[in-house]
Amino acid sequence: xxxxxxxxxxxxxxxxxxxxxxxxxxxxxxxxxxxxxxxxxxxxxxxxxxxxxxxxxxxxxxxxxxxxxxxxxxxxxxxxxxxxxxxxxxxxxxxxxxxxxxxxxxxxxxxxxxxxxxxxxxxxxxxxxxxxxxxxxxxxxxxxxxxxxxxxxxxxxxxxxxxxxxxxxxxxxxxxxxxxxxxxxxxxxxxxxxxxxxxxxxxxxxxxxxxxxxxxxxxxxxxxxxxxxxxxxxxxxxxxxxxxxxxxxxxxxxxxxxxxxxxxxxxxxxxxxxxxxxxxxxxxxxxxxxxxxxxxxxxxxxxxxxxxxxxxxxxxxxxxxxxxxxxxxxxxxxxxxxxxxxxxxxxxxxxxxxxxxxxxxxxxxxxxx
Amino acid sequence: xxxxxxxxxxxxxxxxxxxxxxxxxxxxxxxxxxxxxxxxxxxxxxxxxxxxxxxxxxxxxxxxxxxxxxxxxxxxxxxxxxxxxxxxxxxxxxxxxxxxxxxxxxxxxxxxxxxxxxxxxxxxxxxxxxxxxxxxxxxxxxxxxxxxxxxxxxxxxxxxxxxxxxxxxxxxxxxxxxxxxxxxxxxxxxxxxxxxxxxxxxxxxxxxxxxxxxxxxxxxxxxxxxxxxxxxxxxxxxxxxxxxxxxxxxxxxxxxxxxxxxxxxxxxxxx
Numbered sequence: 001x002x003x004x005x006x007x008x009x010x011x012x013x014x015x016x017x018x019x020x021x022x023x024x025x026x027x028x029x030x031x032x033x034x035x036x037x038x039x040x041x042x043x044x045x046x047x048x049x050x051x052x053x054x055x056x057x058x059x060x061x062x063x064x065x066x067x068x069x070x071x072x073x074x075x076x077x078x079x080x081x082x083x084x085x086x087x088x089x090x091x092x093x094x095x096x097x098x099x100x101x102x103x104x105x106x107x108x109x110x111x112x113x114x115x116x117x118x119x120x121x122x123x124x125x126x127x128x129x130x131x132x133x134x135x136x137x138x139x140x141x142x143x144x145x146x147x148x149x150x151x152x153x154x155x156x157x158x159x160x161x162x163x164x165x166x167x168x169x170x171x172x173x174x175x176x177x178x179x180x181x182x183x184x185x186x187x188x189x190x191x192x193x194x195x196x197x198x199x200x201x202x203x204x205x206x207x208x209x210x211x212x213x214x215x216x217x218x219x220x221x222x223x224x225x226x227x228x229x230x231x232x233x234x235x236x237x238x239x240x241x242x243x244x245x246x247x248x249x250x251x252x253x254x255x256x257x258x259x260x261x262x263x264x265x266x267x268x269x270x271x272x273x274x275x276x277x278x279x280x281x282x283x284x285x286x287x288x289x290x291x292x293x294x295x296x297x298x299x300x301x302x303x304x305x306x307x308x309x310x311x312x313x314x315x316x317x318x319x320x321x322x323x324x325x326x327x328x329x330x331x332x333x334x335x336x337x338x339x340x341x342x343x344x345x346x347x348x349x350x351x352x353x354x355x356x357x358x359x360x361x362x363x364x365x366x367x368x369x
Numbered sequence: 370x371x372x373x374x375x376x377x378x379x380x381x382x383x384x385x386x387x388x389x390x391x392x393x394x395x396x397x398x399x400x401x402x403x404x405x406x407x408x409x410x411x412x413x414x415x416x417x418x419x420x421x422x423x424x425x426x427x428x429x430x431x432x433x434x435x436x437x438x439x440x441x442x443x444x445x446x447x448x449x450x451x452x453x454x455x456x457x458x459x460x461x462x463x464x465x466x467x468x469x470x471x472x473x474x475x476x477x478x479x480x481x482x483x484x485x486x487x488x489x490x491x492x493x494x495x496x497x498x499x500x501x502x503x504x505x506x507x508x509x510x511x512x513x514x515x516x517x518x519x520x521x522x523x524x525x526x527x528x529x530x531x532x533x534x535x536x537x538x539x540x541x542x543x544x545x546x547x548x549x550x551x552x553x554x555x556x557x558x559x560x561x562x563x564x565x566x567x568x569x570x571x572x573x574x575x576x577x578x579x580x581x582x583x584x585x586x587x588x589x590x591x592x593x594x595x596x597x598x599x600x601x602x603x604x605x606x607x608x609x610x611x612x613x614x615x616x617x618x619x620x621x622x623x624x625x626x627x628x629x630x631x632x633x634x635x636x637x638x639x640x
Contacts, residue, residue: 117466245488252479256466262429263535264455264483309470312490 031313038320042099045324049095049331050087054339057083066092094224097232098330098344099323101221101289102299104236104281106322109296110303110315111243111278114250115271116170116179119301119359123282124293126184127165127191132279132286134195134202135161137213141206155235158283165191166279219290219345221330228288239281240319246274247312254309292326292345294352299325301359380443382407382539382571383428383458387437390420390427397423398595400437405571407538410562412586413575414606416616419592421575422463425541428573430454442538455483459535461528463543463575469517473527476516477503480534495534502533505560507553521548529557533564540564542574546581554578558585579607583631591615607631 051062061079065087105123112121112128123129139157172187173179196217203213215223249270252260257267282296299322303314326344329351333344383405390398398420405411413421426432428439430446439446441457449457459480467476480502481495503509506526511519519527525548532540542561546554562585564570576582582589583603591599591606593615599606612620612633623632 248482248485248490249487251471251475252482254468254471255479258426258431259460259462259465261431261451262455262460262462263479264450264452266451304470309468310475 031316034307034313035316035320038317038324042320042324042327045327045331046095046099049098049327050091052331052335053086053091055083055086057087062087089225093226093229094221094330095327097224097229097289098221098326100229100232100236101285101292102295102326102329103319103323104232104239104285105292105295105326106299106318107240107243107315108278108282108285110300110311110318111250111274112166112296113300114254114311115274115278116173116184117254117256118179118184120185120297120356121179122294122297123162123278123286124192124291124296125356126169126188127195128162128169128279128282129286129291129293130192130195130199131161131163131165132158132283133161133216133291134199135159135283136216136287137199137202140212140216141202141209154287155231155280155284158287159235159280161195162279162283162286163276165195166275170275216286216290218343219292220341220343221289222334222341224288232284232288235284236281239277239284242277243274243281244315246270247310247315250274250311250315251309254311290345292348294348294356295322295326295329297359298348298352298355301355380407381405381440382442383573384440384443385424385428385437386440388424388427388434388439389436390423390432390434392432396435396595398427398434401592401595401597402437403590403597403600405539405573407571408565408569409588410558410565410572410574410586412582412589412603413573413592414577414579414582414589415592415598420595421592422543423595424592425460425543425573425575429458429460429541452483455535455537457537458539458541459532459537461525461532461540461542461545463547465528467516467524469515471516472512473508473514473516473519473523473530474499474503474512476527477508477512477530477534480531483535498536499530499534502530503527505533506530507556522550522553525549526553526557529560538570540570540572540574542572544575544577546576546578554581555584561585579612580631580633583607583633584625584628603631607633 047059047063047066050066051057051059061083065079065084069088108128109122112123112126113119135157136154139154169184169187169191170179173183175183199213199217203210203217249265252263252265253267253270260267300314300318303317303321307313307317326348329347330344333347334341336342381404383403385404386402388398388401389396401420401424403411413424415421423432427434428446430449430451433447441449441454444457446454477499478491478495481491481498484495485491500509503512506529508523508526508530511523511527516524516527525545529542529545532542540561545557549557558574558581561572561574565572574586576586586603588601589599589603589606590597591611598615599611607622609620609622612618619636621634621636623634624630625632
């Protein structure tokens with residue numbers, strides 16, 4: 001029923017346009033196989049990173065120890081008790097904490113990129129991570145108790161710092177209804193420098209807490225315990241639920257605010273909710289793992305490059321690949337210079353900075369945005 | 370000022386009264402009133418900066434008026450949520466930002482947003498509505514193409530499809546024929562006229578090209594410096610005197626050979 005005259009043909013060199021039916025088939029293709037592959041990759045990374053370490057524990061023994069603890073069925077009898085302790089009390093918490101941190105940072109990065117409509121938004125680059133570190137540092141050096149009723153207050157303090165930073169950066173970087181890359185990065189750098197300066201000052205004044213503060217600032221998993229996982233999870237999981245529920249809405253927000261409103265979305269309220277929960281999750285990750293840069297930049301971009309911009313697949317895939325990426329980065333951090341360890345932030349920066357520069361240089365930065 | 374149709378005022382698809390809008394100290398619309406019945410195509414004309422876009426923004430809830438009220442099918446638009454407004458009126462914006470990596474079909478499906486809850490995925494009805502909208506605007510074969518690969522005219526028609534997929538009783542079009550060649554200009558407005566006739570939609574279209582507006586709209590509203598200066602049939606509104614006064618140009622008003630509607634011709638270079 002083409003009642004409208006066909007547009008003039010654009011020339012023979014034009015590639016044939018996929019038919020509407022083809023596009024429809026592409027849309028109806030289930031995302032679950034994709035999620036399944038990413039989930040299997042994550043499982044593989046967890047097992048591999050748990051198995052590798054100074055005490056040579058074979059892969060199959062690692063799997064048996066994990067399975068026996070998870071199922072309660074004793075299949076690891078014949079294995080040394082020391083191995084079980086190393087796997088369960090030392091390596092697994094560290095691996096899972098790295099995974100949680102990577103998942104949260106990648107998710108927060110994808111969310112910031114969607115809300116700011118800017119491909120270079122990342123919890124580290126826009127000053128959220130350093131703001132969170134400042135919030136956590138303030139609690140650490142103040143000698144107040146770090147938990148209340150079993151819930152750690154460090155993530156909340158970090159959240160305070162993160163929210164102040166993100167609102168500051170957003171209000172400074174905003175030009176009309178857009179957040180241009182230049183102002184975003186400049187505002188992020190300025191806010192990050194200020195909070196880093198204050199953090200350093202607090203750290204130097206309180207030498208007794210220097211080590212705790214340093215681990216927050218530098219970012220490391222070498223003191224990871226199950227406790228830290230249980231600190232961060234009550235913040236990270238609800239944040240993930242809220243963000244994942246907003247996938248389609250984030251797609252609509254990638255238009256401008258005016259169109260989002262005309263399509264029935266309240267853009268101001270939605271952005272505030274998303275910035276809030278993304279910052280809460282990022283703050284929780286910073287308070288247990290420190291500031292780790294570029295995860296929130298690399299992972300969502302890689303996903304976008306390969307599978308496109310639809311936030312309904314971008315957000316879950318970023319979570320899965322963020323976890324996998326940081327687990328492997330941490331594995332590298334503790335094995336590349338044995339017996340000593342290097343901060344995992346060095347690994348992510350080495351991977352992330354060239355990627356960042358590449359994105360910055362791209363003439364058509366919005367090409368796959 | 371002439372008020373629109375006097376019949377069935379209670380069920381007007383759009384009834385704006387005394388709308389005054391200001392950006393800071395600058396008043397861009399003052400005391401604008403217009404009413405639009407279901408099934409009618411109303412052309413909004415006027416020179417650059419006369420307030421056409423602002424009027425559409427005010428009706429769709431993007432800017433809050435300083436004074437006056439907007440009623441959409443009888444409901445006070447200022448009291449409705451963004452979603453409730455979006456179920457009543459769809460907008461084809463002028464030069465909007467569009468994410469280049471989404472496909473045309475994905476963009477059209479975004480028109481279904483007000484029909485979907487937060488967690489709902491698009492269902493068969495949404496895909497069907499989008500397909501119908503894309504076939505009507507001759508964009509179905511572009512469905513799988515990325516927005517960034519489309520020409521300006523193709524993008525414009527995809528935006529019209531998005532507004533149709535929203536399935537609202539009222540359509541607000543801001544320069545829907547900009548970027549289009551003459552064939553697609555006529556086709557788009559003919560589609561609008563047909564939607565008014567066969568589906569009872571009400572369409573308010575800001576149209577730059579007066580001759581084009583005169584051919585497809587039964588009534589025109591002319592804005593000048595934020596005020597309604599004329600309303601009526603194209604013949605009543607487009608008089609040489611008024612055109613000279615509003616546009617500062619000498620235009621000859623001819624009659625269309627088939628329909629008798631006004632066709633405007635500028636003076637030309639008379640040496």
